[in-house]
Amino acid sequence: MAFEAxxxxxxxxxxxxxxxxxxxxHAEVYATDGGMTTERYVQYYEEKAKGGIGLAICGGSSVVAIDSPQEWWSSVNLSTDRIIPHFQNLADAMHKHGAKIxxxxxxMGRRSRWDGFNWPTLMSPSGVREPVHxxxxxxxxxxxxxxxxxxxASAAGRAKKGGLDGVELSxxxxxxxxxxxxxxxxxRTDEWGGSFENRMRFGxxxxxxxxxxxxxxFCVGIRLCGDEFHPDGLSHEDMKQIAKYYDDTGMLDFIGVVGSGCDTHNTLANVIPNMSFPPEPFLHLAAGIKEVVKAPVLHAQNIKDPNQATRILEGGYVDMVGMTRAHIADPHLxxxxxxxxxxxxxxxxxxxxxxxRQYQGLDVLCIQNAATSREYMGVPHIIQKSTGAKRKVVIVGAGPAGMEAARVAAERGHDVTLFEKKDVIGGQIT
Incomplete structure (x- = not known):
């Protein structure tokens, strides 16, 4: 088989x-009804399991306490036992297709919002305001x-009671x-700040x-950055020391690594590398941390192609590759x-x-795939052949909607003619 790694x-x-x-x-913005994993949420992840993914870590920024409000991104609410039966539905949906969840x-501490929800008093180690939010x-x-x-601890216990396979500490x-x-x-100058050991104490x-x-x-991991990219921030060498410190406890089953801090506009732009970034721009940071730890290292950021993923795995840079946006675009990858x-x-x-969309508080959708997150509406990722009569279909306009209509009609077995007045297709996204 190709791509064996x-x-x-x-x-x-x-x-x-x-x-x-x-x-x-990642923050899906689907956990409505007070932060519950609804049917839409379950079907979004189940589609990835149907498509063969090994592991999904859901619920980016899922909150453990009411003073870290879940309403902002409609993140999962682990502060209540209400979530347990919802987790059971999610776990069953993933496990029946052979995937782990x-x-x-x-x-979130200071990196949250105080307005418009339950008016929580936000907290941080020293009351220092975050530049972005x-x-x-x-x-x-x-x-x-x-x-x-x-x-x-209570949140992790609810995840276990709900049948999930593990938790990742953010x-x-x-x-x-x-x-x-x-x-x-x-x-801080007390036992929670100052020296390296004191700053590590909370975690x-x-x-x-x-x-x-x-x-x-029960599987427990941690996700950290490989370098904060601040002149006075935690460097790559600092993060290697931190990763090794927690790995040496023997209590971690995996370590997820991404590049960049996330509390300025510049570093925020690094976290989800757009098309202006090269492939896997922060792989070297994950590889550097893998050199000093025993736990398996997971890494995601701009890994979109199977050739790329295979090269990374064969090179031994990390142990698992995160193809997160690649699976938003195509869960059957x-x-x-x-x-x-x-x-x-x-x-x-x-x-x-x-x-x-997520940063506007809107549900996550995909410019490449109209079916993504619409699974609960019956929109299929795999188009079945029509059992009815074969028809001739004419579509005027080869923008994204026209091309998608043409694709679906053709996959259903119809004869399709697509008209476009310009000499290129793609409409407003070309």
Whole structure:
């Protein structure tokens, strides 16, 4: 089989994952009804499982406490037992197709919004305001620190009770854990700040509490950045030291690595590399961290092509490749590779329509694939041949809608003629 490296199973903790490809945590903006994984949410992920993905980590920025509001991105709400039966539906849908499913859990600290929801008092290690989201925050008190640590543990317990396969602690994108890590944000002089060990303490206590809650066999990982890209921020060498510190505890089953911090407009643009970036622009950061840790390393950012993914895996740079936007564009990517239908893959072009919508609080959609996130409406990714009479179909206008209509009609077996007055097709996206 071509692309063999992509299809090798991998052991992560007690889990055997059927291949080396995952969809990493991202904010889908589908968890409505107070942060529940609704039928739309389930079908969005189930389509990836049908398409052959090995692992999906759902729920980017899924919150563990009510003072980290979930309404902003309609993220998953792990602060209530209401979520448990919803998780059971999600887990069943993924497992019946052979895929594993985890969820990212976090407290966003200062990187949130105070307005328009339950008017929470935002907290950070030292009350330092975030440049991008600009919300004012207070300095978190010691008793609140321990309460939030308990919130993480309870959230992980709910994920386990719901039948999910694991949790990923978010210590990336300037959420609460990595806010404690960073001397730019953490100015404390007590046991939670100052020295390296003190700045690591919050994340360590979270990890210990989570592991105590879920036991040794439930999969627990962490996601961190490989370099904050700030003159006074955490460098690549700093992040290697941090990764090794947590890896040495023996409590982590995997480490996810991405490039860049996320609390200025420039670094925010790095996090979801658009079409102006080269392929895998931050792979070297993940590879650098892999050199110093024992746990499997996962990496995503601009990995869109099976040749690219195979080269990365064969080179031993990381252990699993995240093809997240590639699976938004085509959740059947893995199945098409297996069937030798590479030319039928809908390619992610890095337009970032998905992330642009998310930052407006809108549901994630795809400029390349009209079926993405509309599975719950019955919009299919795989078009079946019509059982009725073959027809002649004329479509005027070869923009995205016209081309999609032509494609669907042709795949259903009809004779299609597509008219366009210009000498190029594509309409307003050419």
């Amino acid at each position: 992509m299809f090798e199973p991998i052991q992560i903790g007690k889990l055997t994952i059927r291949n080396r490809v995952l969809s990493t945590a 985890m969820i990212q859990i976090t407290h 600009r919300a004012t925050c207070k300095t978190i008190e010691p008793e609140e620190i321990w309460r939030v640590i308990g919130n993480y 210590a990336v994108h300037q959420h609460m854990i990595d806010q404690f890590w960073s001397p730019r944000v953490n100015k 360590l206590e979270v990890l210990k509490a989570v592991r105590a809650e879920v036991g040794p066999d 893995i199945a098409k590779i297996k069937m030798g239908q590479i030319d039928q893959i809908k390619q992610c072009v890095g337009a970032n329509y998905c992330i642009d």
